[in-house]
Structures are given as structure tokens and as C-alpha cells.
Amino acid sequence: MVKPLTESMVFSVPLILAGLGIAVGFRAGLFNIGAQGQIIVGAIVAAWLGFAFDLPPVVHLLVAILGGAIGGAVYGGIPGVLKARFGANEVIVTIMLNYIAVYLISFILRQPTFNPGRTGQRSPAVSADATYPLLIPEWLVPGNTFRLHWGFVVAVLATVFVWWLLERSTVGFEIRAVGANPKAARTAGMSVGRTTIITMVVAGALAGLAATGQVLGTEGSLTAGVAASYGFDAITVALLGRSRPWGTFFAGLLFGALKAGGFLMQSLTQTPIDIVLVVQSLIVLFIAAPPLVRTIFRLPAPSARPRSRRAVKEAAA
């Protein structure tokens, strides 16, 4: 009974982390489609640090995690800089960067360092020191086959961090202000460009962390399909979480459960796996429905909403 629960948590790790990245972007009024590419670049860096170096146990893991985050941050920072400096639309830039990342990983996997087997499919395994330890060790529950690893703790910590960043820090206030109204924010003396770059760097770093859940956790090495479709699923997660840190966390858990459950439903009852996609799509539809219905029937928006929730809606629209 416990194993399926832990499986849900395993699948939720990348969804929560990448979802947080998207959510931070939404709050600043940025529609970051590039989580997919940021995950891939984060994965490349984390995997490389994981298998190519020999460091002491705990340090190695921390270095690899940090490397993944930095890789994602740099790749997320590119559209941030382009937007701040040249006004390039972040939607288009991030989509194009996704393609670049996809071909980058297939190029990298054909290099001798990353692929001694020359099959272009899988890097050497990440060293044991650089992988997330299992969260439920053998001595606690003997004979368990749980795959749940410390990446889940990283996801919880990241959620707390994003909550602090958005709700308690000066930077977070600027992010929300820019998201609500960039012109007003500029008039108030905030640098919109700087905030855009910071937001994208943070979003990229979170997506990079999502990648570590894969390469340093469940997969244990770099594969061409390491990012699966997490970067896109994360958009749905952030939407369902209403761009709130804890909302995104629980939305990620739900989607992780849907994913983990989909496998069992398919093998046990022959339920088509696409049902999971249909359920997720319905969720998005219902989230988008209220504003749509209001527009069609020209209903007034419910008044007296907390100001920050408005910002999210505009960002997500």
C-alpha cells in the first residue's frame, strides 16, 4: 500500500520543482515555456558533475545539485536578458531555446566523454556519492523497494524558499509589482529589466533542480529523454497551483499521483494511458473556464479579490 504512495511522490519531484519555476515567472507576468530546455541543460551539467568527478560523499551530491541549478539558471537567464535588454518576447525565445536544448543533448550524448558506448543514448552512471540517498533507508523498513529519494526534501525546501522569496523578500515584492503592472513598478523606481532577469534566473534554477531529481535520483544517468514532458506538464501544475508556492506543491503531488497511477491502471485494467492526459486537460479547462464564461456572458469579475491573485490571473492569461 505504501509503495504506490511513494511512487506518486517520486514522480511529483520534478513536477513540483519545475512548476515552482513556472509559477515564479507567472507572478512576474512572464510566460516561461522554457522549463523543458532548462531541465535539459540542468540535467547535462548535473550528470557531468556526477560522473566525471571524484569528490567526497556529501560534497559531491551538493556540487552536482548546485551545478544542475546553475545550468538551468544560465539557460533561463538567456531569455531574461534578451527580454530586459531588447524586449524580445519570452514566449518565443523560450520555445526556440527548448529546441536548441533538445538538439544540444543529442549532440552531447554522441561525444566520447558522455557516451563511451557510442550509442548516443545514455551517459555513464552518476557516481553513487552524487546520487540522492533513499529517503526511507533499508534499516527503517527492511526489504522495501521504494524509490523515494532526498530529491523530495529538496522540493519541499524549494517550496519554502519560493514562498519566502515571493511573500517576504524585497525581490519578491518587486517581482509581484512588476507582474501586476510594469509601468507602475517603473514609476515607483523599480528596475523592470533587472526584475525580469532575476525572475528568469530563479525560474531556470528551479527547473535545473527538477532535472537533478531525474539524473541524480530515479534515472541515475543522462538520457536523451531525461526531461520527458515535465517542462510542459509543469505549466499545468503552476496553473492549477494558481502560481502559489504551496498550491504548486500540492498540484505537483496530484499530477505525480496521476502519472504513477496511470502506469498501474494501464497494466492492471488496460485503461489507456491517455486518460491521464485527458484528466489533466480537463483540469486546465476548468481552471480557464471561469474567466471564459465571464467574457462570453459579459459577467462582472467578482470584486474584492486579494490584489495579488489578480496579478496571477493577468500573468496566466
Add this chain to the structure above:
Amino acid sequence: MRRVLKLAALGAAASLALTACGEAPEDNDTGTTNNDSGAGATDDSAATDDGAAAGGAEDFQACMVSDSGGFDDQSFNQSGKEGLDAAAESLGIETTEVESQSDADYASNVQNLVSQGCDLTIGVGFLLEDAIQEAAEQNTDTNFALIDSAFSDENFEPVQLDNAKPILFNTAEASFLAGYLAAGMSETGTVATFGGIQLPSVAIFMDGFADGVDKYNEDNDAEVQLLGWDKEAQDGSFSGDFENQAQGQTLTDQFIAQGADVIMPVAGPVGLGAAAAASDEDGVKIVWVDSDGYLTASEYSDIMLTSVMKQIGPAVEDTIAQTYEGGFTNEPYVGTLENDGVGLAPYHDFEDAVAEKTAVGPDGEEMPLNEVIDAYEEQIISGELTIETPNAPQ
């Protein structure tokens, strides 16, 4: 675009749901245990196993996991499933098949099937190697088979597992014939090929095709050029996955612009994009792979010159039958021209066109192209001619 996709998926919701309802009752004896707690599969599997022991061999369950191409790829996943279905019919066994949506799904899908009590779990495709190997090492009491790849350890050295059988195909033999045919049929003197992902099981097609073109040039003093693959350097054009048909279309358009008029896409459903591009241009023909494209991709049958067939279905059926009868071996199955594991499909609509062409055959005499191809086929079967490729199954 993704959102549009998701919305499109909605349309299929009703039919999918109905399918699910329809199949549930067939699960007779295991059905009740499953209904108690769908999530607790691991715990329930013990009960299922007991039932199997009591019921004897009739409860034999063969299972299959697709790669991310899905079972409707009109290519090798589909061929694999046809083999599974044929076995279900002829042996009266239970089968379960699960589709993977991404690389991250393989391990979970295989594990679920094993814990559900599958007696033989078949992974379709090179990409499932690690998932199948891991499961085979952990569950030594059940059997596994893997299509298109042998097993290797973490240093990429080949290993043999007692309970896992690789099902391999020396497709270079058949694609050599296709390459020769393509070179002979080309009006422009340029042919092309591209792959999905650079895997040994993909590159082997391209190696054989390249050798076939070279052989034609050698025999006929011709200078037919091959685009998209350099056998020496083992490098060429790849669409990047086995899903994106638009990418196949783009690549094919580029080849056509460079003058190619016979194109062999080795990329599963991506080939449909290539066929779409080819059908827009007069005189451009496609060499299909894996199954007979004239039949499986019938909307493009008028441009299918031939197909390099890989008889995955019969190989799967044989493996299941062997295992069912208790004769499972871990010895690799290698499909060749000799054992009909690979072969060239009929030319169908191009039958006359091929017969009208002439070429200098292996014995230095000019004869109809189809007879030259037949002569080379015999040479390969008799061992007189071997197709060398670094990607050949060991």
C-alpha cells in the same frame, strides 16, 4: 501547440473510457483481487500467482511494453503487438500490453507488469534495454525478451542474462538490396536516407543501404550519390526522435531539393512525414522500413517502391510459443534473409517499372533489375556475399 494537443485528446475521451469499461470483465479470476484495491498491485500479485499455479499453463501471461512511439506507430511497436496478438490467438494465453509515453516510463511499466505476474515480459526497442535488464536481474524466476538490442553492463560490455532473450535483426542484408534497388531506380542519380535516433538498430539499415548503393555504382560504373549517411564516419542525418513527423517532412524536402528521388526514412512514424513530403513531388519514391509500407501506410502506397521488412511479429510469436511450452532459452534470435527474419517487400505498383530497368548483375551480365536483386539475395543467403557493418548484432 501543446494545449491544442491536449484539447484534441479530449475528443477521444469518450471512446477511450468506453474501451476501458468494455475490457474490465474479461479479467475473470484476477479481476476480483484487482477491484479490492487498484493501488495495491504489489500486494495483490501474490494472490494472482497462487491462482496461476492452480490453473496450470492456461494462465500463462505474456506482456509487452512499447517505447515512446506507441503501439500505433505503423512500424516496429505495431509489429511487436501483432506478434503478441497472434500468440494470444493461437495459444489462447492472456496478454497485457502497456504503452510508454516517455523514456522515464519504461522502468515503472516493466516493474508493474512483473509484479502483476507476467510470465514473459517483452520490451520493444533498444531504449528499453536498461529497464528490462534491471527487471531481469531482480526477478530471476520470470522470463524477459528484448527486441532490437542485446544486453550490456555499465561499462557497455556485452553480458548475457539467463532469463532474458535478445531478439535481433541483421537488417543490413535486406537494406543492401533496397539500396541497390534504389540506386537502380533513381532517375536523378541521387538517393537519400535518414534515421530517427542514432541507435545501432537504426544505423544498421543505413549501413546496408549505403553498401547497396556502392555495389550498384561498382557494378554499373555509375555515380549514384547517397545523401544522409556516411558509413565510414558513421554519421548522418537524424530527425532526433521517433515522433516528430514535421521534422521528417523538413529533412525530406531538403533531400528532394538536393535532387534525391528515392528516400528511405528509418524513423518509425516520422517516415509518414517523409512520405507526405515525397508525395508532393513528382517521381519521388519512398523505401519504407520495418513493415510493408504498401499495406501499413496505405495512404502513400502509390509512392512505396518497396520496404525493408523486419519480421518482428513472427519472432515475438515464436518466442512466446517457446516460453509457453517451457522451452525458453536466453540464446539471441537473429533475423536474417536466410531465416526470413528480414526481407525485401514486394514492389507492388512498381513491379513493371523495376522489371523494365536493367543493371549489370553479380556475374557481369546485363539483366532486369529485379533479377539482379534476386541474384544478390541468393548470394547473401548462401554466404557468398556478407554485408559488413559495425552495427551488426553480435
